[in-house]
Amino acid sequence: MTPLLSVQGITKRYGAHIGCADVSFDLYPGEVMGIVGESGSGKSTLLNCMAGHLAPDTGQVVFDTRADGPKDTITMSEPERRMLGRTDWAFVHQHARDGLRMGVSAGGNVGERLMAVGERHYGDIRGKATDWLERVEIDAGRVDDRPTTFSGGMQQRLQIARNLVTGPRLVFMDEPTGGLDVSVQARLLDLLRGLVRDMGLSAIIVTHDLAVVRLLADRLMVMKSGRVVEAGLTDQVLDDPQHAYSQLLVSSVLQV
């Protein structure tokens, strides 16, 4: 089976500092990979390198494209990479404001990716947008409201709808539940889990919240100082951490 995404030896330095060093892994279709670690451990750098927002210093990110099979996304041309960015890839930002157009209605936000890939029928676009709002549990009557009038949790769900509308195969998520209160987090996680399972999505989730990866991720990587210190099945890593840092991380979670 061809991996959907194959990451080999990704290194990104910021001058003398290491962003992330020599990260390699394979992600198979339908698999959800969690990346955990403390702030500054290089999780977001790694995610941005994979999603094409940052150019890594060395390494390959090979994506199994629909048309041409496995292709290195770092050396591919910019139009191709940007095309991937709005078709097969999706990126959910930690802050919904970074991923949404705040001056454009909810329907316009969801429809943007459709129009970006050439959809030119207003009725169809609006129909799909309404459908997706309902799928992320936003009342269809709010399709013409701006995201500024939405609560934090709704904005995050809108961002997810906007990303999934073109049926991507790989979703990058950067702290998708960060900054939300726990009950809203729980609903969002429930929703995400449903969508990932229904659509057979592959996802890479960066978070420092172990509960998120416990619920969503099949596999887990623990990062520390830019390096992967432990990787394995989620339950295995969380229940029987081997590396000293993983043990610290797991034991730091407050049991209520």
Place this chain on the structure above:
Amino acid sequence: MTEASEYNFAYLDEQTKRMIRRAILKGLAIPGYQVPFASREMPMPYGWGTGGVQVSAAVLTPDDTFKVIDQGADDTTNAVSIRSFFERTAGVETTTATSEASVIQTRHRIPEEPLTEDQILVYQVPIPEPLRFLEPRESETRKMHSLEEYGLMHVKLYEDISRHGHIATSYAYPVKVEGSYVMDPSPIPKFDNPKLGDMAAIQLFGAGREQRIYALPPYTQVASLDFEDHPFEASKADHPCGLCDATDSYLDEVIMDDQGGRMFVCSDTDYCEARRAAGHKGKDAA
């Protein structure tokens, strides 16, 4: 010494005109592409047509006949002052008749009378970037142009329909040039959009403050953006002209009194006058 000979011909020095002509040629070679140029300080405020004036200065020759349109009219402040500017600095013939002019500088209108291959139409452009209000970063809009990523332009039209039930953008309506660049046609009413395409005359667009020149060579294909189920419509007030009874021209609404009295007249004054001279008479004509 006459006044015209105290200035270099058409105010600008030869090197500057050369620089602008180069930008114009590049613009003509890549229809719809915004060519940066070193815009000069002109003796008028930004927003009064400094871009158009520089382009006109660069294309004028002593044999040209010059016409200036401001919102269709030949007799408003902007038109009168720019016309007299070139009378003084270039000594060229000026006219108000569209057919007699070889260079026409315009603000916000395309003349009703079809232009010919011997004419040049120069537009004054306030904001050349059609994506500006959707994407504020210049670096990003340039990338979007170079990769032809124009989905965002349709987001604007989508917002129009969702808010107003139809595409409410009525001027500066975005167009796609030769299936490639999306271009801002300057704030002309969308009624004029169909005239942009397949025009016999050369069309030049100058934005002085934003330092951009772009162009449409003769007979260029220009399509107004729209949705399949909400097609582009060149709209105008649904009335005949009150003075010349024309039904095919773009109309201005003029408020006559405090009792709600109004009349509709051709915005193109030259077209209206020519029709009245030919004996057409509207219901409000004295």
